[in-house]
Amino acid sequence: MVLFPHQGKQMLMEGKVQQITEKQCAYPTDEKRRIICAIGNETNQASCEGDSGSAIFAPYGDEYQFFALGVTSVGPADCTPQHPDTYTDIYPYRSWIKSVANKLPKSVSETEAENKKKKPRNDGGGKGRRNKKKN
Secondary structure: OEOOOOOOOOOOOOOOOEEEOOOOOOOOOEOOEOEEEEEOOOOOOEOOOOOOOOEEEEEOOOOOOEEEEEEEEEOOOOOOOOOOEEEEEOHHHHHHHHHHHOOOOOOOOHHHHHHHHHOOOOOOOOOOOOOOOOO
């Protein structure tokens, strides 16, 4: 989401939008293609160029947990919140998403990465006995 449209910043940003009904949505919908419409009137935020494919999230559990509802599809050409953003609803694709995600390498937590850095290397280097070449 873009806070200040047309400034050309290459920066990851977030915005707060409110879901609206498909009737309130300015874009025609197809029953086969489920969409989510949202608008950032209260926060003066909207999607903009380069945001396509980014996710819209909803809170889940505590303040640090979210789940993805959809991916950015169509937004206002002028990057302003006067028109809604549309997101492709990913719920119908969840089985496919899970099957692809399960094939990805597992992520490493920060703690695991720090522990790997602290472990001594056993690469045979350093001081110690050296094998002398026999004549």
